[in-house]
Amino acid sequence: MEKQSEPSQARLRVETDIYALSKVQGWFNQFKPRMSNKVWMQCNLALTEGFTNVVCHAHERLPDHTPIDIEVELGADYLVMQIWDYGAPFDLMAKLATLANTEESLDDIDNLPTGGRGLMITDAIADELSYDRLTDGRNCLRIKKNLFPPE
Template identity: 40%
Template sequence: MLKQDHLTVYTNLEFLNQVQQWFEQFCLRHLPLLLWSDRELYRLNLALAEGFTNAVRHAHQSLPPETTIDIDLTLWTDRFEIRIWDKGKPFNPDAIKEPEPGTLQEGGYGWFLLRRLADRVVYERGEDGRNCLLIVKYGTLS
């Protein structure tokens, strides 16, 4: 592991700007290590926004607004990892039917967007009872 940072915010979409700015600051601080284009970092920031928004709107929809969401950024020599921890009921993303091109479907688009923005996306229940959305982008670092 080269660099790591952690942020805890409450369950409120008003914190989305803070989350994205924190991500951008992390990337700026470690820019000499990142050989990715601005486009790749934008895609990761979009994936982070989608994951955070899903935690607020879906996982924590019936929980008090004081419920926290933890986010970890970890920079390795061969990848960038984002972990978003929520306290909601777990769900099985594999049970979501992928939308057919040209058709409309209610819900589920966020999961497919995440999978297209990142190289690896995993959602699983941790031993501590929290859910973890892991978003991974592989790439070369200096």
């Protein structure tokens, strides 16, 4: 695992197409040498969940050529992933609170309604998670992961 002091950034734009997921994951592979395999796998899963939610939910009724922008910033001890979409606003924190208040969701993840599992998994992986509406009409899912969690 290579540790670097200067943050590096990479950006990717893909169309709204579930088959673009392989391109997104291939692009994300460039960050693998700079973190543990476990953290990379967690981040890859969170990225996959975020991208899939954009395609299947946020862009469900939008044209296939609607862009999805992804940016990753990798610092010495953190990784931040941002995914921008053009869907309707969504209150992520309210949804997570609702899921957390459902006792079944904590005990039996297989009984969660559609859409709940991925959000809970992403929330569990992330050290910081937000989904905000921007002034340009897009939404931004921001996932921050500390590469070296405190002991």
